[in-house]
Amino acid sequence: MSMAGAPQAGRAPAGGAPAGGPGPAGAPPGGPGVRVRPLVPADWPAVAAIYGAGIATGEATFDAAVPSWETWDAGHLARPRLVAADDAGKGVVGWAALSPVSDRCAYAGVAEVSIYVDPAAAGRGVGSALLARLVAAAEEAGLWTLQAGVFPENAASLTLHRRHGFRVVGTRERLGQLAGKWRDVVLLERRSAVVGR
């Protein structure tokens, strides 16, 4: 999740995010017919709809509503931003992006993951393909730590992040309120072994 109210530095690390390519262990990227490519502004309606579906689960984020493109754009790093596109005609079925955690220079290589998959496409490797590409592209962009804040009830997200090298740092208790209820958040992080050694 990306915490509402986090610093919105909007900086863009150097480097790019190559699209496509194999998933982890050579698996197809998100299953047959799905490819990962850079997110472009024209993807926003689909990205917003998928974000809205995630918000509606009540288990994905403290955010209560989908922001405008301008707000979302300002709050996320310019690169990498990725979508998974279904070549079978369903269009965008998932997206992943990063937001800065601080504007202090010591944290310039630290960013927080947002990842959302269309519920109709969940459970078939789309999230895994996106996160694999996001991690690789983040390292190419010079980021050394990715973090994720996940509600303890969100088993799919916890499994997904751990599968891609994130470790549980700990559980932040009653960190914020969602719909009037205090929620714990599991903090996970993935420290690169190749960037910032």
Ligand SMILES: CC(C)(COP(=O)(O)OP(=O)(O)OC[C@H]1O[C@@H](n2cnc3c(N)ncnc32)[C@H](O)[C@@H]1OP(=O)(O)O)[C@@H](O)C(=O)NCCC(=O)NCCS
């Ligand atoms: C979390 C989310 C991105 C996962 O995407 P996905 O495409 O469904 O996940 P994948 O099919 O790639 O599965 C990734 C791993 O999670 C596991 N998984 C998937 N759904 C699961 C579930 N409901 N419970 C437990 N594990 C689950 C898979 O088995 C797989 O693990 P494996 O590689 O060890 O087999 C997706 O469920 C989603 O968008 N949820 C709503 C938004 C959200 O919660 N975003 C994260 C905010 S922190």
